[in-house]
Amino acid sequence: MNTTPDEVLLALWLDDELQGEELAKVESWALTQPDQIAAREEIRAWRKTMATALPAVEEPPYPDFFNSRITKEIRAMQATPEPSAPAARPSFWRWLFPATAFAGMALAFWVGTKTHSTGGSNLAKGGDESSSPVWYTPEQGVDAQWVKGTGASTVILLNGVSAIPDSMDFTETAMIQQPKESDSTAGAGTPGATKISR
Structure with a gap:
């Protein structure tokens, strides 16, 4: 087979x-x-x-010259002893870098535990959606109003902030949601108000 x-x-x-x-x-x-x-x-x-x-064997040009150069380099390498490595000394930097890195991580952890409970929304603190919102006014002269929308939506009306121009493109930085009927009527009666919905 x-x-x-x-x-x-x-x-x-x-x-x-x-x-x-x-x-x-x-x-x-x-x-x-x-x-x-x-x-x-x-x-x-x-x-x-x-x-x-092709010839079976071909001599290189000037073989004596190349052979003498190779022999000279071999003798020079054999004549010079290799330098010995310097004795290793304990270095100040050898333990300083890991100690500094450890101290930095400990400090970052400590700062993270202290700032964890100082900010955030009521939802992050364990509250529900019906609890009062956290108000934030970005600059002086801006009036903010909070309106509870239908379902889980919330509308924040900011008076005193210039409107965002229609030509601004947010396609690469934000998700574009389809307009809802509640969004189109939420700020209709307030002139100069900009609405932000979530």
Whole structure:
């Protein structure tokens, strides 16, 4: 029964490098594979062409010069001893960097625990949506009003803030939601008011 040889055996067979039992197995398989036999004959013919076109040995130009330079460099390397590594001394910086990094992480953790409970919305503190909102006025002269919308929406009316121009593009920084009927009527009666909904 003929079995197909693996790629390594086939490559060795094509290069005429198989011997013994492996050669016999691949030869018996190759009797039914005329394309593989043709490939091996093509490789053999290419090898003969290359052998006739290229000399077997070619001397480099000025071999004495190159050999003398190589010998000189070898002697120079053998004559000079390699410098010994300096003795390792305990360094001040070796323990300062890890200690500084640890102190910085501890300080950041401590600051994080102190600022955790100072800000945030009522929802973050465990309150529900019906609790009173946190008011924020960004600058002096701005009046903010909070209006509870339908469902989970909240509208904040800011009087004294210039309107955002229609030409401003928020497509890369914010998600655009489809307009709802409640959004279109929420600030209709307040002139100069800008509405923000969530």
